[in-house]
Amino acid sequence: xxxxxxxxxxxxxxLPHLSGQTIVGTVVRTPRLRHExxxxxxxxxxxxxxxxxxxxxxxxxxxxxxxxxxxxLLIHLGMSGSLRLVxxxxxxxxxDHVDLVFKNTVMRLRxxxxxxxxxxxxxxxxxxxxxxxxxxxxxxxxxxxGDWLHAATRGRRMPVKPxxxxxxxxxxxxxxxxxxSLFRAGISPLRGAGRISLQRYRILTGAIRSTLxxxxxxxxxxxxDYVHSDGGAGCFQLACAVYDRxxxxxxxxxxxIRTTRQAGRSTFYCPTCQR
DNA sequence: CGTTACCCCTGGAGGC
DNA sequence: TGCCTCCAGGGGTAAC
Numbered sequence: 001x002x003x004x005x006x007x008x009x010x011x012x013x014x015l016p017h018l019s020g021q022t023i024v025g026t027v028v029r030t031p032r033l034r035h036e037x038x039x040x041x042x043x044x045x046x047x048x049x050x051x052x053x054x055x056x057x058x059x060x061x062x063x064x065x066x067x068x069x070x071x072x073l074l075i076h077l078g079m080s081g082s083l084r085l086v087x088x089x090x091x092x093x094x095x096d097h098v099d100l101v102f103k104n105t106v107m108r109l110r111x112x113x114x115x116x117x118x119x120x121x122x123x124x125x126x127x128x129x130x131x132x133x134x135x136x137x138x139x140x141x142x143x144x145x146g147d148w149l150h151a152a153t154r155g156r157r158m159p160v161k162p163x164x165x166x167x168x169x170x171x172x173x174x175x176x177x178x179x180x181s182l183f184r185a186g187i188s189p190l191r192g193a194g195r196i197s198l199q200r201y202r203i204l205t206g207a208i209r210s211t212l213x214x215x216x217x218x219x220x221x222x223x224x225d226y227v228h229s230d231g232g233a234g235c236f237q238l239a240c241a242v243y244d245r246x247x248x249x250x251x252x253x254x255x256x257i258r259t260t261r262q263a264g265r266s267t268f269y270c271p272t273c274q275r
Numbered sequence: 276c277g278t279t280a281c282c283c284c285t286g287g288a289g290g291c
Numbered sequence: 292t293g294c295c296t297c298c299a300g301g302g303g304t305a306a307c
Contacts, residue, residue, distance in 0.1 A: 003300060034283075034302085058301080079301055080285075095285085113284045115301060158278065167302075174300050243300095263279065266298085279307080290295080 002077040004058060004139070004172025005215035010083050011055045014107065017085055018050045021102045023064070030097035034078065034117040037098070041120060044069070045100070057135050057171030061126055071122040073100075074131060078115030084108050136169040139208050144170065146202030153193040153201075160196060161189030162263040164208075173208065177215070179243045179268050181208040188274040189267045190260070242268040 002010070026042040048064040055061065060083075062073040075083070085105050092099070092108070098118055100107040109118065121129040137144050149170075156163060163169060164178045173181070182189050184207035187200060196204075241251050246259040250270040258271050 006300085076301085078284095079299070111284095112286065113299090113301095115284065156277085162278090165301090176300060264281080265301095277307105279305105281305085282303090283301105286299090288296105288298085290297100291293105 002058060002081060003174035003177050004055075005177070005212055007058050007060060007077065007172075008055055008216050009219055010077075011053050011060055014060075014083065014085065015053045017105060018053065018062075018102065018107065020049065020051070021105075022047065022049045023100060024103060025099075025101040027092075027099040027101065028097070029092060029099075030095075030114070033097065033111065033114050034076070035119060037118055038120065044120065045073070056127075056132055057138070057167055058174075059132065063126075065124045065126075069122075071120060071124075072126040072129070074117070074119040074121060074126070074129060075109065076117040076119075076131075078111055078113060078117070080113040081109065081111035081116035084110070134168055135171050136167060137171070139170050139172055139205075140212060144205060144209070146198060146205045149205055150196075150198045150201040153196070156193040158193055159190050159262055160187060160193040160204075161267055162265070163193045165263075165265070172212070175265050176240065176243045177208070177211055180240060181211045183242045183270060183274060184211060186273055186275065188271075189262065189269050191275075242270060244268065 023045045026045050028037050028041060031037040045064065048067055048070050050062050050064055051066050052063040053060060054063065058076060060075040062075070064070050064073060086108050088101070088104065088106055090106065095112045096108050096110050097114070098109040109116070119129065119131060126132065137148065152169060153163065161178050161182060164173050165175065179189065181204065185200065185204040187196060187204055242257050245257045245268060247256050249255065250257060250273060253270065253272045255270055255272040257268055260267050
């Protein structure tokens with residue numbers, strides 16, 4: 001999936017095509033995603049206009065709230081989801097589960113593993129939706145600083161890497177960007193989060209920000225099946241220093257990249273550069 | 276409370 | 292070629 005940069009790139013790709021457009025229909029071929037898509041979604045959405053597209057963590061938020069009976073469409077891409085814009089009446093392929101139909105284009109959700117979600121929130125207050133209510137800080141916001149993260153991790157014994165991936169603390173950082181950011185900051189993923197200094201957290205938050213921003217600027221990484229919202233492959237793959245590079249030389253010191261498992265996820269790091 | 280384990284699902288890679 | 296096992300960018304819930 002789609003970590004934060006891929007979702008943000010999808011948002012930026014969709015926005016100019018969908019902003020101000022009216023939904024003329026919805027096709028649900030597979031209602032059983034992570035959450036069952038409710039029957040009757042089509043009649044609820046038809047006639048509504050997409051006024052804006054926002055992002056909160058890894059959720060895309062389509063603002064369709066301006067008319068009576070309106071609300072917000074929340075889309076999560078899970079591990080394997082992608083959105084693309086296709087011409088009307090384009091035949092659906094395998095795993096194309098949902099279409100949002102507009103006059104001149106169709107927004108198509110494809111998700112082989114079906115860990116993604118499409119949720120509807122009636123009314124204007126999208127922040128009240130249960131999926132969003134408990135989410136943590138945005139890593140690209142001004143408030144996300146070394147001082148903030150240092151304070152938020154006092155007393156936490158959990159290793160820093162799985163804690164960075166906890167969306168209740170900070171959103172959008174998945175397995176790849178956690179690994180790459182910790183490498184750039186020279187911090188071991190195994191280190192207890194409560195035992196990292198303020199100085200090092202300042203470096204880490206800067207590394208997270210620059211890694212995410214570089215990936216967004218480059219159009220999102222394309223590690224496996226990420227597809228741009230216009231249907232083309234992402235134009236740039238973030239050159240990973242450690243992720244998925246087990247046994248290969250660290251780009252800085254040539255030490256073989258080591259791998260382990262944390263909280264059920266693969267972790268990659270340089271045992272020399274990261275302490 | 277904090278933390279880990281498991282599960283949801285399909286497909287690709289690699290071993291035999 | 293086929294069959295098997297393992298692994299994958301997320302996240303929610305149950306259990307320790």
